[in-house]
Amino acid sequence: MMKVSMITHGITLALLATAVPAAHAAGTWTEARNDAMGGTGVASSGYAAAALANPALMTRHDASDNVGIILPGVGAQVSDPDNLQDGLDRVKDNWNHLSNAAGSGNSSGQAAALKKSLQDISGDSGRASAGVSAVVAIPNDTLPFALVVKGWGQAKARAVVTDHDLAWLDAAESGIFSPSRDDLNQLTSRAEGVAALVSEYGLAMAYPFTLAGTPVSVGITPKFQRVDTWNYNVAINNYSTSDFHSGEWKRSESGGNVDIGFAAQLTPEWTLGLTGQNLVSRDVDTREINGLKDTFQIRPQATAGTSWSNGFITVATDVDLTPASGFASDEKAQYAGVGAELNAWDWAQLRAGYRADMRNSDNNVFTAGIGISPFNVVHLDLTGMAGTDRTYGAAAQLTFTF
Numbered sequence: 293m294m295k296v297s298m299i300t301h302g303i304t305l306a307l308l309a310t311a312v313p314a315a316h317a318a319g320t321w322t323e324a325r326n327d328a329m330g331g332t333g334v335a336s337s338g339y340a341a342a343a344l345a346n347p348a349l350m351t352r353h354d355a356s357d358n359v360g361i362i363l364p365g366v367g368a369q370v371s372d373p374d375n376l377q378d379g380l381d382r383v384k385d386n387w388n389h390l391s392n393a394a395g396s397g398n399s400s401g402q403a404a405a406l407k408k409s410l411q412d413i414s415g416d417s418g419r420a421s422a423g424v425s426a427v428v429a430i431p432n433d434t435l436p437f438a439l440v441v442k443g444w445g446q447a448k449a450r451a452v453v454t455d456h457d458l459a460w461l462d463a464a465e466s467g468i469f470s471p472s473r474d475d476l477n478q479l480t481s482r483a484e485g486v487a488a489l490v491s492e493y494g495l496a497m498a499y500p501f502t503l504a505g506t507p508v509s510v511g512i513t514p515k516f517q518r519v520d521t522w523n524y525n526v527a528i529n530n531y532s533t534s535d536f537h538s539g540e541w542k543r544s545e546s547g548g549n550v551d552i553g554f555a556a557q558l559t560p561e562w563t564l565g566l567t568g569q570n571l572v573s574r575d576v577d578t579r580e581i582n583g584l585k586d587t588f589q590i591r592p593q594a595t596a597g598t599s600w601s602n603g604f605i606t607v608a609t610d611v612d613l614t615p616a617s618g619f620a621s622d623e624k625a626q627y628a629g630v631g632a633e634l635n636a637w638d639w640a641q642l643r644a645g646y647r648a649d650m651r652n653s654d655n656n657v658f659t660a661g662i663g664i665s666p667f668n669v670v671h672l673d674l675t676g677m678a679g680t681d682r683t684y685g686a687a688a689q690l691t692f693t694f
Contacts, residue, residue, distance in 0.1 A: 317568035319344060319627075320444050320569055320593070320617065322367040322423030324689035328349035328661025329608055329631025330393060330645025334597030335555065335565030336631075337606035340429040340691060343438035343496040346597075347511025348553035348566045350438060353431035360693045362427040362439075367658070367687030369677060371635040372415035373656055376449065382409045383451075387476070387529040394473045403471070410461070410481060410528070414453035414573065421446050430495075434483040436494040440513065446588075446618060447487035447536070451528060457481045482533035486578055486619060488588040492517050495553070503556075511553040517570075518546045521588050523578035544581040548611050549590070565597040570617065587620040607635040615651070623653035631659065638668040643675075655683040669693060 319331060321344035326333035340360030342349030353360075393399035422445055423673030429438035458481045464471050501508060522541045553567045574590040578623040593616060599608040608610035608631050615624035631645025641663030648656040657679030665671040670692055677685035 308373055320423075320492075321442055322365050322425050322444065322687060323579045324367065324661060324675045324687040325426070325641075325643065326631075327367055327601060327677070327685075327687045328643035328659050328673070328675040329606075329633060330610075330629030330659050331627065331647045332597060332599070332608035332610040332629045332631045332645065334553075334567050334595050334610050335563045336597070336606055337613050339354065339431050339436065340427055340693065342437070342498075342511075342553075343429055343440045343513070344425055344442065346555060346565050347438075347496040347498050347513050347551065348509040348567075349565065350429060350431065350436040350507040350511060350554040351495070351497065351500040351555070352557075353436065355694075357431045358694050360427070360429040360431065360691065360692050362425060362689060363428055365425040365689035366423070366684065367675070368420065368422040369657070369683065369685030370418075370420050371681055371683040372418040372678075373681035373683075374413070374418065375682070376413065376416045376418040376451065377533075379413035379416055380407070380451065380528070381412060382632045384529050384531070390471070391473055392477055394471050394476065396612050397470050399470060400465050400467055403461045407458060407461035407465060410457060410509075410590060412442060413451040415451065415544060417450035419446070419448045433500070440492070440494045440496050440515070443491045443612035445487060445488060445489035447522075448619070448622075449483065449485035449531075449536075451481070451527070452484055453481045466669075477561055479527070481528040482582075483524075483526055483528045484584070485522075485536060486586045486621075487524070487536065487571045488521040488556070488576070488619070489520045490517060490590070490617075491520070492549075496551075498553075507557040511555075513551040515549055515551070516546070517574075517590075518544060519574065519576045519588060519590070520544045521576055521578040521586075523581045523585055525581040525584060528693060536549075541579060543577065544547040545574075545576045548574050549574070554674045561600050561602055563599045563601075565599075567595050567597075569593045569595070575620075588618070589620055591615055593617065604635055605666075606635065608632070612650070625654040626650045627654075638665060641673075656678040657683055657685065661687075 337345045339353040390402040393402045425442040484599045494513045496513040498511035551569045556564045594613040599611040612626045629647040633643045643661045645659040661675035663673045673689045675687040
């Protein structure tokens with residue numbers, strides 16, 4: 293499992309690095325089937341995915357099930373409403389053009405181009421979220437359990453353009469002075485970004501019993517949790533996504549946490565679920581860079597869900613009862629999702645859903661996906677997401693059940 297944990301950490305970090313600027317995350321787990329159904333899963337997950345979404349659901353397995361393996365599940369979502377990456381590239385190009393022309397006495401046009409590119413991206417921002425998961429679940433009728441390794445993270449970037457720079461470039465454009473290369477060091481506009489990656493290693497367990505004639509189950513996942521944060525703050529012409537996750541900007545903290553879950557089989561078709569994730573609240577500060585820092589807040593999150601399934605059709609809803617984890621500098625997000633699945637004799641699945649932020653601080657998304665599961669042994673799930681403000685996402689997962 294140590295090798296798997298290193299892989300999940302690396303994949304999540306790579307997804308964040310390539311997506312920024314691209315962050316609210318709708319949850320603390322990635323699972324392609326649930327993501328395709330609007331991010332639901334508290335009452336509708338299968339026993340392997342239950343270790344991620346609601347450990348109490350691990351009791352829902354067939355008598356023939358011996359082991360379920362998710363290896364891996366990956367996903368990412370990007371929101372770049374202002375096309376920030378292209379804007380930063382234009383700033384860098386125009387900065388280099390002005391630097392090359394500096395001292396020539398003929399740099400007015402280059403100063404004007406740089407001023408315009410800075411004005412175009414002033415205040416622009418982008419966001420990303422990503423996740424990866426691996427599960428080995430052992431179902432049984434007494435105490436089903438699962439080993440869980442997952443990583444989830446958020447990142448955001450923005451352009452901070454100062455009035456000083458615009459006035460300086462306006463003077464250079466007007467010919468009031470002819471800048472030298474050293475004069476460019478006076479410019480103060482910056483590119484700022486923060487990111488957080490949460491790596492978790494847990495043991496999920498569930499226990500079934502009957503309450504007033506209703507089959508119910510409870511679950512718990514004690515886990516070790518490591519939080520890595522990055523505070524990236526550089527001159528705007530030096531922004532590079534490849535530098536974002538450098539150790540120069542990084543700070544880490546480790547500790548313990550726990551998830552709990554409850555599920556009730558109200559009828560053969562209806563299931564009710566309730567989860568509490570990250571019951572231990574944690575505030576993890578980033579490094580202070582150029583006098584600036586942020587705090588990533590892991591907030592206890594309660595989610596209620598329902599599902600109806602007759603084996604061919606599944607319909608599910610999830611509603612967050614508390615805000616999601618995120619940076620203190622962001623407005624809090626709190627999600628609701630609805631989704632459905634058509635299952636063709638356990639060989640192929642078609643899914644769709646919708647997820648909305650009830651606080652209107654994050655973008656709403658439509659979701660869709662397919663599943664292919666020959667012989668109900670190998671399961672390949674693919675998911676796509678699209679929403680407002682140039683929001684896109686994708687997830688993929690390979691699961692084995694024996």
